[in-house]
Amino acid sequence: MSIDLMAKLADLGLTLPDAPAPAANYVPYVQSGAQLFVSGQISNGPDGLILGKLGADMTTAEGAAAAQTCALALLAQANAAVGGDFSKINRLVKLVGFVNSTPEFTEQPKVVNGASDLMVAVLGDAGRHARSAVSAASLPLGVAVEIEAIFELK
Secondary structure (H helix, E strand, O other): OOOOHHHHHHHOOOOOOOOOOOOOOOOOEEEEOOEEEEEEEEOEEOOEEOEOOEOOOEOHHHHHHHHHHHHHHHHHHHHHHOOOOHHHEEEEEEEEEEEEEOOOOOOHHHHHHHHHHHHHHHHHHHHOOEEEEEEEOOOHHHEOEEEEEEEEEO
């Protein structure tokens, strides 16, 4: 995959945020062989953390928008891991999405689609990935969504 990450995001009307610093005792990413494991990124927009519980005080569309911010942070972390040379990324392998939701809420996949759709829009076929989308009774700091990723490096 050889894309100009910044140009592709600009075409979509988006900008790459700064790679968030870890909030606890962990590292933002780990490279093992040709795999890059990116720690869970929480929903965070220009106005701060995106808080809420799907099925209670957030709609599925709002949750998908929150998931998109997680995807942007994942891209920022991956970009930092390769020293800003995104051509070193071969593909996205997997996303694991956690959705802060009520027991009755069943649209976790639609929420995590916010991240999946962005990855495909930015990375093309190299952004198609395996995925899990699961409910969580609570997430750190009360955020709506947290997503982690595995990328393959060249």
